Amino acid sequence: MSCCNGKIKQELGIIPKVRKLKNIAEGFAKLAVSRTGMDFKYAKERLSICENCENITWLKDAEFAAWLAENKLSVLKNMESLEKLSDLPIKPRRALTRRYCVKCKCNIMAKIHSKEERCPEERW
Numbered sequence: 001m002s003c004c005n006g007k008i009k010q011e012l013g014i015i016p017k018v019r020k021l022k023n024i025a026e027g028f029a030k031l032a033v034s035r036t037g038m039d040f041k042y043a044k045e046r047l048s049i050c051e052n053c054e055n056i057t058w059l060k061d062a063e064f065a066a067w068l069a070e071n072k073l074s075v076l077k078n079m080e081s082l083e084k085l086s087d088l089p090i091k092p093r094r095a096l097t098r099r100y101c102v103k104c105k106c107n108i109m110a111k112i113h114s115k116e117e118r119c120p121e122e123r124w
């Protein structure tokens with residue numbers, strides 16, 4: 001038995017999840033800033049790689065929400081490593097869709113703006 005009943009170990013396990021949430025928040029904040037005209041060169045370079053990748057998918061909010069609903073418990077448990085979960089469905093570009101990575105399940109426009117984020121296939 002440990003002196004803290006495993007509380008420290010449990011709290012240390014939360015750190016990667018907090019880091020992932022920070023990256024997501026940073027990505028969306030920088031995406032919002034880039035829409036005002038500020039240039040993030042690394043984001044443009046990453047986007048051109050993602051745009052030519054077979055792992056890009058275009059999902060409507062309802063389609064992404066359906067995948068989240070199916071996988072909600074797994075998503076919470078694996079927040080920092082969503083690439084372990086089943087791939088997102090591959091859909092073509094259509095009206096009212098957003099770009100996602102089939103592998104890491106991230107919103108690509110937010111992901112490319114977060115400095116700490118990495119391509120799960122090590123392409124950037």
Ligand code: SF4
Nearest residue numbers: 050053055101119121
């Ligand atoms: S993050 Fe990597 S794997 Fe995902 S779409 Fe972009 S280049 Fe492809």
